[in-house]
Amino acid sequence: MNRRRPFRDPLSALLGQYGLFALLLLALLAGWECAVRLGWVPFFILPAPTAIAGALGRDAGPLLGRHLAATASEAALGFLLSVAGGALLAALMRRYRWLNKALYPFIVFSQTIPLIALSPVFILWFGYAIWSKVVVVFLTAFFPIVVGTYDGLGRGDAGYRELLLTMGAGRWAIFRKVQAPLALPSFFSALKLSVVYSVVGATIGEWLGGTEGLGYFSRRMSGGLQTDAMFAAVFLLSALGVAFFLAVALLETILLRKRKKDYS
Numbered sequence: 001m002n003r004r005r006p007f008r009d010p011l012s013a014l015l016g017q018y019g020l021f022a023l024l025l026l027a028l029l030a031g032w033e034c035a036v037r038l039g040w041v042p043f044f045i046l047p048a049p050t051a052i053a054g055a056l057g058r059d060a061g062p063l064l065g066r067h068l069a070a071t072a073s074e075a076a077l078g079f080l081l082s083v084a085g086g087a088l089l090a091a092l093m094r095r096y097r098w099l100n101k102a103l104y105p106f107i108v109f110s111q112t113i114p115l116i117a118l119s120p121v122f123i124l125w126f127g128y129a130i131w132s133k134v135v136v137v138f139l140t141a142f143f144p145i146v147v148g149t150y151d152g153l154g155r156g157d158a159g160y161r162e163l164l165l166t167m168g169a170g171r172w173a174i175f176r177k178v179q180a181p182l183a184l185p186s187f188f189s190a191l192k193l194s195v196v197y198s199v200v201g202a203t204i205g206e207w208l209g210g211t212e213g214l215g216y217f218s219r220r221m222s223g224g225l226q227t228d229a230m231f232a233a234v235f236l237l238s239a240l241g242v243a244f245f246l247a248v249a250l251l252e253t254i255l256l257r258k259r260k261k262d263y264s
Contacts, residue, residue: 078141078202107143115201122135132205137205152190153180155182155183192249200241
């Protein structure tokens with residue numbers, strides 16, 4: 001006889017899952033505020049959380065309008081291009097062994113080059129427009145997509161594959177019915193890493209050569225020793241990364257739940 005789980009309202013479930021994190025965060029913020037107000041930490045090095053919130057409210061117009069929108073568009077465009085290019089390249093490398101042997105070392109080698117050193121080159125090539133930042137985001141987010149997708153496609157169940165081969169299925173049918181569904185967990189793990197890195201890549205591009213964006217704003221504020229406004233931009237960058245991560249996690253939940261229903 002199946003026992004029903006006791007009903008828990010959404011608020012209780014949320015507190016049960018994130019209550020400890022919320023308490024720890026509040027304790028850290030309170031300790032931070034006290035340390036600054038008591039003079040243990042200079043304000044120009046680490047402003048108080050209330051000062052950061054005040055700067056966020058004071059500069060909400062340019063921060064939330066111009067700069068946040070610029071960083072979000074650069075990160076999103078570079079991320080989408082890295083997903084399309086990385087997933088396609090991983091599938092081709094899994095399909096053609098010679099392509100894997102030829103390109104995989106170059107993909108690994110590309111991650112050993114500091115992007116800070118390449119950003120001025122991209123600015124020289126593409127100017128100060130959005131594309132110099134998109135290229136930095138693409139190179140930052142590309143590697144996890146390729147590796148995660150490639151490893152995921154290699155975890156296909158041999159039993160399912162042999163069964164489909166005996167039924168006359170071709171390579172595309174095997175890829176669509178076996179390899180791609182079984183690769184989804186690894187693919188989404190790579191997506192969650194990549195989407196966070198995309199915000200980092202956009203910030204690097206703006207920091208070194210931008211005229212708008214949160215990275216540009218934080219560099220300008222740090223040059224004027226306006227650390228409260230600089231930390232407000234850092235807070236928005238963190239919030240943007242969390243929002244992107246949650247969007248990918250929600251998409252993962254929806255697709256994997258749909259896949260579970262299809263196979264049940």
